[in-house]
Amino acid sequence: MTKYENMPLRPERVVCPHCDGKSNGRIGVHSQKERRYKCHGCGKTFSDSYGSPLYGLKTAPWVVTVVLTLLAYGCPLPAIVAAFALDERTVGEWLEKAGVHAKAVQEMLVCNGQVELGQVQGDEFYTKTQSGAVWIATAMCVFSRLFLWGAVSIERNSTLVTQVVKQVKRAAVPNQPVLWATDGFRAWQSAILAVFRSPIHTGLPGRPRLQVWPDLHIVQVIKRYSGRCVTAVERRLVHGSQHVAEELIAVTQVGIGVFNTAYIERLNATVAF
Secondary structure (H helix, E strand, O other): OOHHHHOOOOHHHOOOOOOOOOOOOOEEEEEOOOOEEEEOOOOOEEEOOOOOOOOOOOOOHHHHHHHHHHHHOOOOHHHHHHHHOOOHHHHHHHHHHHHHHHHHHHHHHOOOOOEOOEEEEEEEEEEEEOOEEEEEEEEEEOOOOEEEEEEEEOOOOHHHHHHHHHHHHHHEOOOOOEEEEEOOOHHHHHHHHHHOEEEEOOOOOOOOEEEEOOOEEEEEEEEEEEOOEEEEEEEEEEEOOHHHHHHHHHHHOOOOOOOOOHHHHHHHHHHOO
């Protein structure tokens, strides 16, 4: 008997997945041993793991949780297979299910047009994985330290960063003041100006013209290197107002009063393995 199996079911926190709560029926415990609920509105029962990566798995939930945690921190797959006596394909299926679920949760909770962005920092980095070398692009909200989105590609190109920029726009409260801080990769600037646009409705027939958000500001932080040492840092405003950009910096940062990409770089340092 595991700790998970001993945890009491909490029907007051559950919505029936069959009727989506539309029946307004009371949710009760159908079986504590099998960990199943029952909706007294539609009369159907469902597992407490329904809708999660644990649903339908025959392995103990704690094992799946530990394996996914180890994978997230870069533990080699052969080591996990040997330690837990698992099939490599089984671990791959768990990882895929967890990834799909995490993406859906991020889209639902974050990319819903309710995040006051303030300052967003975007960056991309090259890393080696067990499946080969890839580029990862990420973006975060500086003030709240909220991770907004990430994308992976074998190439460093506009398609990679555009995926991230589109999801950041989905997360944002429309037409709010936004400062984007990125490195010198020009694809960021092009993607931001192409995505952060809103239609101008004139009442005339045809597709409305799109206009860049009036309070959008973009700065680039370009580092010059000699070997692995940074010899110079150039900070430039490429779109918007210098005055407003500096105000957004003052509001969203503490202790660093210049344009920078320090926050997203720190986050990426914990992602790379």
